Amino acid sequence: MRKVRRRIQVTEEWITRYARSIGAPMQTIGGELIAPATMPVIFWQEFDIPWLKEEDAWIHGSQRFSYEAPMTAGMNLDCELSLTKAETKEGRQGKLTLYTHNLVCYNGNDLIVTAETVLIQAGERHENTNHG
Amino acid sequence: MKIRITAEAVQQYAFASKDMAAIHLDSDAAAEAGYERPIVHGMFLMGLAQSLYISEHQTAWITSCAMRFHSPLFVDSAATFDFGATYNGDDIRVTVMAESGETIASGRLTVREGTCR
Numbered sequence: 001m002r003k004v005r006r007r008i009q010v011t012e013e014w015i016t017r018y019a020r021s022i023g024a025p026m027q028t029i030g031g032e033l034i035a036p037a038t039m040p041v042i043f044w045q046e047f048d049i050p051w052l053k054e055e056d057a058w059i060h061g062s063q064r065f066s067y068e069a070p071m072t073a074g075m076n077l078d079c080e081l082s083l084t085k086a087e088t089k090e091g092r093q094g095k096l097t098l099y100t101h102n103l104v105c106y107n108g109n110d111l112i113v114t115a116e117t118v119l120i121q122a123g124e125r126h127e128n129t130n131h132g
Numbered sequence: 133m134k135i136r137i138t139a140e141a142v143q144q145y146a147f148a149s150k151d152m153a154a155i156h157l158d159s160d161a162a163a164e165a166g167y168e169r170p171i172v173h174g175m176f177l178m179g180l181a182q183s184l185y186i187s188e189h190q191t192a193w194i195t196s197c198a199m200r201f202h203s204p205l206f207v208d209s210a211a212t213f214d215f216g217a218t219y220n221g222d223d224i225r226v227t228v229m230a231e232s233g234e235t236i237a238s239g240r241l242t243v244r245e246g247t248c249r
Contacts, residue, residue, distance in 0.1 A: 017148050018148050019183075020144075020148070021144050021145045021148030021176075021179075022145065022176065022179030022180055022183050023180060023183045023184075024179070024182065024183040025187050025190060027186065027193070027248040027249065029247060029248050034193070036182060037194035037196075038175060038178050038179045041149070042150065045151070057153075057155060058153075059174075059201070060173075060174035060201050061200070061201060062198070062200040062201065063198065063199050063201075064196070064198040065194075066195070066196040067194070067195050067196060070247075070248075
């Protein structure tokens, strides 16, 4: 399995900028700003992900987020992104390769969120993305 | 709820998310990938879905959400977001449709009411 780890600081400014971009109202809990539920997907940009090449064209197949606690401003999250599955299927327009990823983020010892992302690439599986 | 998703909105999302993939922003790149126009980020649609729901339920905390992306939505076109109860009543069903009636994306939100301010 391929994995990358990164500590991610969730700031009020970052939450606000992302929330504005999707038209999300600001919410608080215990006086702290809550990140929109879909925000962890932009954590991907903070990782250097060796098995994804920038020049490759990906389509987002599906996305799931599951929270144990609200993600709030001021958290320092320890996040791990892993490629858990790569499978090739026959689609209407030829071969498709589906890459399933899991993102898990902890605040200290507390699990905050898990996310599953399936990216789809047309064509055969790339040698670089095979995993054991 | 019907929303027109403009190129400006997609560009703003691209900057905020740092997802600057050309297929969302550039007509030539979209054409090269086989699309007649640039396509909206799937995650922008999912983000809009949660925002629209929260706008109407401001004390709700989304404890989980999921979406499957079926077809591309072209930039500068309208999308209809439909919310409804699921059969078991615990989740909120979400469907995003193009003007043609084609389903672009579908999924669910699970919420806990009265949690946020």
